[in-house]
Amino acid sequence: MAGRKKTQAAPAVVPMTWKQKSIWVLVALLGAGAFSTIAIHRGETINSIWFILAAICTYLVAYRFYSAWICAKVLALDPTRATPAERLNDGRDFVPTNKWIVFGHHFAAISGPGPLIGPTLAAQFGYLPGTIWILVGAVLGGCVQDMVVMFLSVRRDGKSLGQMAREELGAIGGFAALIGTFMIIIILIAVLGLVIVKATKFSPWATSTVFFTIPIAMFIGLYLRFIRVGKVGEASVIGFSLLLLAVFGGEWIKASPMLTSWFTLGAMPIAIAVMVYGFTAAVLPVWLLLAPRDYLSTFLKIGTISFLAFAILIIHPDIQMPAFTQFVDGSGPVFGGAIFPFVFITIACGAISGFHALVSSGTTSKIIASEAHIRMVGYGSMAMESFVAIMAMIAATILQPGVYFAINSPGGVVGEDIATAVQTITSWGFPVTAEHMNELAATMGEDSLMARTGGAPSLAVGMAYILAGVFGKHLLALWYHFAIMFEAVFILTALDAGTRVARFMLQDLLGAFYAPLGRTSWYPSVLATSFLVVLAWGYFLYVGVIDPYGGVNILWPLFGMSNQMLAGMALCLCTALIVKSGKQRFALITALPLAWILLITSVATYDRLFSDDIRIGYIAAANDWMLKIKAGGMDADKLAIAEKMFFNNNLVAGLSAFFLLLFWIVVLDMLRLCYRRLVKGEAMALREAAYQKTLLEA
Numbered sequence: 001m002a003g004r005k006k007t008q009a010a011p012a013v014v015p016m017t018w019k020q021k022s023i024w025v026l027v028a029l030l031g032a033g034a035f036s037t038i039a040i041h042r043g044e045t046i047n048s049i050w051f052i053l054a055a056i057c058t059y060l061v062a063y064r065f066y067s068a069w070i071c072a073k074v075l076a077l078d079p080t081r082a083t084p085a086e087r088l089n090d091g092r093d094f095v096p097t098n099k100w101i102v103f104g105h106h107f108a109a110i111s112g113p114g115p116l117i118g119p120t121l122a123a124q125f126g127y128l129p130g131t132i133w134i135l136v137g138a139v140l141g142g143c144v145q146d147m148v149v150m151f152l153s154v155r156r157d158g159k160s161l162g163q164m165a166r167e168e169l170g171a172i173g174g175f176a177a178l179i180g181t182f183m184i185i186i187i188l189i190a191v192l193g194l195v196i197v198k199a200t201k202f203s204p205w206a207t208s209t210v211f212f213t214i215p216i217a218m219f220i221g222l223y224l225r226f227i228r229v230g231k232v233g234e235a236s237v238i239g240f241s242l243l244l245l246a247v248f249g250g251e252w253i254k255a256s257p258m259l260t261s262w263f264t265l266g267a268m269p270i271a272i273a274v275m276v277y278g279f280t281a282a283v284l285p286v287w288l289l290l291a292p293r294d295y296l297s298t299f300l301k302i303g304t305i306s307f308l309a310f311a312i313l314i315i316h317p318d319i320q321m322p323a324f325t326q327f328v329d330g331s332g333p334v335f336g337g338a339i340f341p342f343v344f345i346t347i348a349c350g351a352i353s354g355f356h357a358l359v360s361s362g363t364t365s366k367i368i369a370s371e372a373h374i375r376m377v378g379y380g381s382m383a384m385e386s387f388v389a390i391m392a393m394i395a396a397t398i399l400q401p402g403v404y405f406a407i408n409s410p411g412g413v414v415g416e417d418i419a420t421a422v423q424t425i426t427s428w429g430f431p432v433t434a435e436h437m438n439e440l441a442a443t444m445g446e447d448s449l450m451a452r453t454g455g456a457p458s459l460a461v462g463m464a465y466i467l468a469g470v471f472g473k474h475l476l477a478l479w480y481h482f483a484i485m486f487e488a489v490f491i492l493t494a495l496d497a498g499t500r501v502a503r504f505m506l507q508d509l510l511g512a513f514y515a516p517l518g519r520t521s522w523y524p525s526v527l528a529t530s531f532l533v534v535l536a537w538g539y540f541l542y543v544g545v546i547d548p549y550g551g552v553n554i555l556w557p558l559f560g561m562s563n564q565m566l567a568g569m570a571l572c573l574c575t576a577l578i579v580k581s582g583k584q585r586f587a588l589i590t591a592l593p594l595a596w597i598l599l600i601t602s603v604a605t606y607d608r609l610f611s612d613d614i615r616i617g618y619i620a621a622a623n624d625w626m627l628k629i630k631a632g633g634m635d636a637d638k639l640a641i642a643e644k645m646f647f648n649n650n651l652v653a654g655l656s657a658f659f660l661l662l663f664w665i666v667v668l669d670m671l672r673l674c675y676r677r678l679v680k681g682e683a684m685a686l687r688e689a690a691y692q693k694t695l696l697e698a
Contacts, residue, residue, distance in 0.1 A: 024061070024064065024065075027057050027060055027061060028057065028061050030053060030057050031053065031054055031056075031057025031058050031060075031061060032057075034050045034051075034053035034054035034057065035054045035058070035135075037050045037054075038050050038051060038054055038127075038128065038131060039128065039132070041323065042322075042323060045318035045319055045320060046127075046318065046319045047316055047317075047318055047319070048312055048316050048317050048318065048319055048394045048398065049312075049313070049316040051131060051319075051390055051393070051394055052309075052312060052313065052316075052390070052394075054131075054135065055134075055135060055386070055387055055390045056387075058135050058139060059138075059139065059383040059386070059387065062139035062140075062143070062383070063143075063379060063380060063383060066139065066140075067143065067144075067147065067375050067379040068375070070144065070147070070148075070589060071147075071374070071375045073586060074148075074578065074583060074586045074589060075147075075148070075151045075374075077151070077371040077372060077374060077375065078371055079370050079371055079372035081371055083096070083154055083368050083369060083370060083371060084154060084157045084158040084365065084366060084368075085097065085158075085366060085367050085368055085369055086369065087157075088157065088158070088366075094158065094366045094367070095366075095367050096367070096369035097367040097368075097369055098369070099369065099370070099373040099376060099377065102364060102367055102368060102369075102373060102377050103376060103377050103380065103381055104302075106359065106360070106364045106377050106378075106381045107381040107384055107385065108301065109359045109363065109364070110146070110349075110353070110355070110356045110359050110381065110382065110385055111301065111349075111384075111385045111388060114348055114349025114350065114353060114355075114563075115349045115350040115385050115386070115388045115389035115392060116388065116389075116392045116455075116456075116459055116487060117195055117392075117454070117455040117456065117459070118346050118347040118348055118349060118350055118389065118392075118455075118560070119134065119347055119350055119389045119390075119392040119393040119396060120392055120393075120395075120396040120408075120455035120456075120458060120459045121334055121335060121346050121408070121455045121556065122343050122346040122347045122393075123321055123393060123396040123397050123404065124325060124327050124332040124333070124334040124335070124404075124405070124408070125324065125325060125327060125328050125332070125339050125343055126321055126322050126323045126324040126325045126328070127319055127321050127322075127323060127393060127397045128323040128324060129324070129328070129339055129343045130343055130346075130347050130393055131390065131393055133343060133344055133347055133351050134347060134350045134351050134386055134389045134390055134393065135386065135390070136351075137344070137347075137350075137351025137352050138350070138351050138352070138382060138383060138385075138386035138389075139383070139386075140592075140593060141351065141352040141567075141593035141596070141597075142351050142352035142353060142356065142382050142385075142386065142567075143378070143379040143380075143382040143383055143386075144379070144589055144590060144593065145352060145356065145357060145382075145567060145570055145571055145574065145590070145593065146356045146357070146360050146378045146379065146381070146382045147360075147374060147375060147378030147379040147382075148378075148574045148578075148589075148590060149161065149356075149357045149360040149361050149378075149570050149573070149574060150360040150361065150364055150365050150368070150374050150377065150378040151371070151374050151378070152164060152361070152573070152574065152577055153360065153361035153365035154365045154368055154371060154374065158361075158365045158366040159361065160358070160361050160362050161177070161181070161357050161358055161360075161361045161362070161569075161570055161573070162174065162177055162178045162181055164361065164573055165177035165178070165569065165572075165573050165666070166178065168573060168576060168577060168580075168673075169572070169573060169576060169666065169669045169670060169673060170669050170672075170673070172665060172669055173572075173665060173666045173668075173669030173670065176569075176662040176665040176666050176669075177569050177573075177662075177666055178505075179662060180562075180565065180566060180569060180659060180662040180663070180666075181358065181505070181566060181569075182502065182505045182506070182509075183562070183655070183658075183659070184354065184562040184563060184565070184566050184659070185498055185501060185502045185505070186502060186533070186536045186537045186540065187537075187540060187555070187558055187559050187562050187655075188355065188494075188498060188559060188562075188563065189278070189494075189495055189498045189499060189502070189537040190537040190538075190539075190540035190541045190543075190544065190555060190559075191540075191544075191555050191556060191559040192491045192492075192494055192495045192498070193271065193274045193275070193278070193491075193495060193537065193538075193541040194454060194541055194544040194545070194555060195454045195455065195456050195487070195491055196210070196270070196274055196456075196488055196491050196492065196495075197267050197270045197271050197274065197454075197541070197544075197545060198267075198452060198453055198454030198455075198456060198457070199452075199454060199456035199457055199460070199484055199487060199488060200265075200270055200484070200488065201265065201266055201267045201270055202264055202265070202266065202447065202448075203264075203446055203447075203484075204250070204253055204254050204259070204260045204262075204263035204264045205250035205251060205253065205254045205263075205445055205446075205477075205481050206250070206481055206484045206485075206488070207263045207264070207265055207270065208246075208249070208250045208253045208254075208259070208263040209246045209247055209249075209250040209481055209484065209485045209488075210484075210485060210488040210489070210492070211263070212242075212246040212249065213243065213246060213485065213488075213489055213492070214277065214289070216239060216242045216243060216246065217239075217289055218288055218289055219242075220235050220238065220239045221288045221289060222288070223235055223238070225288075240303075243485070243489075246485070247478060247481055247482050247485055248478070250481055251445065251477065251478070251481075254445065267545045268545055271538075271541050271542065271545045274495070274541065275534055275538040275541070277492070277495075277496070278495055278496060278499045278534050278537070278538075279499075279530055279531060279534045281495075281496035281499065281500070282496065282499040282500045282503050282526075282530040282533070282534070283523075283526055283527060283530050289496070301486070304482075304483075304486050305388055305391070307467060307471075308391055308395075308463060308466060308467065309387075309391060310470070311466045311467050311469060311470040311471070312391060312394060312466055314469070314470050315466065315469040315470060317394075317398045317465070317466065317469070318398065319394070319397045319398060320397060320398055320399060320400050320401060321396075321397035321399075321401050321404065322401070325401075326428070326429070330342075330613065330616060333405060333408075333409035333410070333413045333414060334405070334408045334409060334453070335556060335557065335615075336613060336615030336616040337557065337604075337607065337616050338607075340600075340603070341599075341600035341601075341603045341604045341607075342557065342560075342604060342607075344564070344596075344600045345557055345560035345561055345564060345600065345601070345604050346556065346557070346560055347389065347560075348559075348560045348563045348564055348567075349385065349389070349563070350385065350386055350388070350389025350390075350392070351386065351389070352564070352567050352593065352597070353563055353564075353566075353567055354562075354563050354564065354565065354566025354567035354568070354569065354570055355563060355566065356382065356567075357566065357567065357569075357570035358501075358566075360378060362501075364377060364378075392459060394462075394466075395459055395462030395463050395465075395466060396455075396458060396459055396462050397462075398462055398465065398466070399458065399461060399462050399465075400430075400432065401430040402422075402425050402426065402430040402431050402432025403432055403436070403437070403440065403458075403461070404430075404458055405425045405428070405430055405432075406421060406422065406425055406432050406437055406449070406450055406451075407449050407450070407451075407452050407457055407458040407461065408452075408453055408454075408455065408458050409421070409425065409451065409453070410451055410453050410548070411450075411451045411548075412548040413615075414451070418434045418437065418438075418448075418450050419434055421450055421451070422434050422437065437449060437450060440461070443476050443477065444460075444461060444464065444476060444477050444480040444481075445477030445478075445480060445481060446480075449461070456484065456487045456488075457484070459483070459487065460480050460481075460483035460484045460487065461480060463479070463480075463483040463486075464476050464479035464480040464482075464483055467479045467482075467483075499530065499533055499534060499537070502533045502537075503526070503529045503530050503533050506529045506532060506533060507519075507525055507526075507529050510525075510529065517529070540555065543555065543644075543648045543651075543652075546641050546644060546645070547645065547648075548641075548645075554618075554621075554648070554649065554652060555652075557604065557608060558608075558652055558655065558656060560604075561601050561604050561605055561608070561656060561659065561660075562655075562659050564597050564600065564601050565597070565601050565659050565660065565662070565663040567597055568594055568597040568598055568601065568663055568666075568667070569662075569663060569666045571590045571591075571593055571594035571597065572594060572666050572667055572669075572670040573670070574590040575587050575590045575591045575594055575670060575674070576670045576673050576674060578590060579673075579674045579677050579678065580673070580677055584674075584677075584678060587674075594667075598663070598667060601660065601663065602660060605656050605657065605659075605660045608653070608656050609653055609656060609657060618649045618650070618652050618653035618656065619649070619650070619653050621645075621649045622645075622646050622647075622649035622650045622653070625642050625643075625645045625646040625649065626646050628642055629642050629643060629646065
């Protein structure tokens with residue numbers, strides 16, 4: 001099939017009938033009405049059904065018209081053109097694949113914990129800012145980025161984002177993009193690990209459930225490879241049944257004093273276990289752990305999201321969080337920072353994410369069987385992920401605000417004991433009592449839900465209430481731990497896959513100095529590079545664990561900023577190539593999202609570097625730790641932590657500045673290229689036209 005060109009004709013554009021036009025007008029009006037209701041409502045509560053209607057109508061209209069216009073006018077998709085999957089079919093990486101399977105793969109790959117955790121954390125500003133950004137940012141930014149990057153990679157033999165940046169933007173911009181990509185992956189994995197730690201610490205039910213998913217995945221890998229080769233259906237039923245058994249078994253383990261002592265672990269032991277798992281998953285054969293875990297997690301994700309959406313439509317709970325809270329000024333207890341720019345930084349994956357560009361150009365572009373599928377896979381799957389983020393926002397904001405802040409506020413902000421914490425939260429105007437929090441914890445099968453920062457526990461409580469509203473309120477504890485497993489399985493999937501990808505990148509870099517290190521088949525290189533990668537992200541995980549403010553305040557903003565900067569680098573490439581193709585009049589479709597990303601990441605980085613608020617400014621926080629060290633009075637353990645926090649805040653400040661520098665280098669390289677094409681290219685064209693005219697006159 002190599003080099004073959006399809007012979008079928010491109011489908012003709014069929015004009016809409018008046019009935020179709022009427023239907024789309026009604027959809028647009030319904031969406032506008034729902035959006036307006038969300039925006040202007042200021043009552044005590046608002047029904048969540050308005051969020052569902054606004055989201056679905058927004059995605060439908062944007063997909064039907066905006067994405068179609070981009071595909072026709074800007075990308076000029078050609079279904080008769082052979083894709084790399086056809087021309088370079090090798091049966092391994094380049095394989096023409098059914099469009100629905102490609103859609104499922106891409107959605108599973110890009111939908112990590114970001115669309116779940118980001119909206120949950122951003123709910124501290126109220127429900128409205130995050131909801132607007134999720135919808136608008138996705139249809140105008142995230143969906144466009146995913147689709148355009150995928151198209152560019154398909155037209156360039158499935159090349160990765162880094163390869164295209166190096167070839168199209170030049171050596172400087174390409175090198176900056178490569179270094180930025182590797183370092184951003186390290187930060188991403190560290191944040192994923194931190195969410196796991198916060199969700200499972202001192203919870204034997206949650207810890208045991210997550211632990212047993214590992215041998216279950218390995219059993220399925222062995223089952224498919226040696227016991228029942230190729231029997232995917234059987235493996236699916238067995239694997240999903242065992243996952244449910246792990247959730248039920250967690251309750252039995254919690255009831256056993258001996259087993260409870262085994263699985264009741266603090267933050268640091270769990271962090272070490274996560275590091276060991278990451279290293280093991282990176283060096284084991286892919287069929288033994290990574291592939292079966294990915295498959296089971298995808299199966300679990302689709303089922304859970306479907307159930308959650310169904311439950312929300314059935315019970316349509318009321319949103320308890322106000323549209324805006326007093327924390328829009330930056331004084332929020334969950335994380336520091338004002339609504340601008342930090343709502344756009346906190347919600348990354350649900351609106352726009354640079355990580356998606358790596359997937360679009362890394363794997364998906366190699367299995368697309370037709371350019372006609374790019375629109376559905378690229379734009380459609382990102383719209384679906386945005387819908388997941390909307391459901392996460394609903395799950396977080398149906399909780400009483402006092403409960404939400406009691407779970408997500410670190411002890412260093414609200415007080416270490418429950419009495420002080422509830423008094424502090426109540427003083428903000430969000431009443432909550434110690435009795436209610438103790439009763440809630442008992443209902444969810446936990447000893448305590450206070451100060452369970454990271455977003456995952458509060459999201460699990462919200463999901464449990466939604467699912468229990470349809471499938472049984474007497475099973476709240478089971479639904480809570482099912483939600484924890486659901487979150488943890490996906491986070492571990494992204495963690496082990498990210499570790500493996502980072503190892504590949506490091507091997508490529510080191511292979512330039514010593515060739516055997518670049519061979520993925522040489523096990524000493526596999527072990528060494530995997531260890532170095534885990535050591536790198538493991539250190540930042542350690543930074544988050546020892547942080548008395550919960551770790552989220554120091555790591556999540558860095559993750560959000562770096563991920564958005566990676567999206568900006570991808571949009572730089574898209575803009576440059578649109579201009580180079582001679583379609584500069586359409587460049588605004590990627591240039592405008594790029595300008596917005598450049599603005600919010602630059603402002604956020606400036607605030608994180610130079611703010612005087614120790615919960616926002618990294619340098620201010622480092623100086624505050626130094627003052628505490630000089631003041632003395634701390635025991636040896638607290639002194640060691642203070643010294644590490646002083647160093648870590650300075651380190652994160654340096655990384656923030658370095659990432660922003662790399663981003664600006666790529667932007668300037670893109671502007672240089674566009675200038676040469678628009679100014680010098682047009683001047684050369686004019687000179688050529690004048691010369692031809694002279695020849696004709698002569």
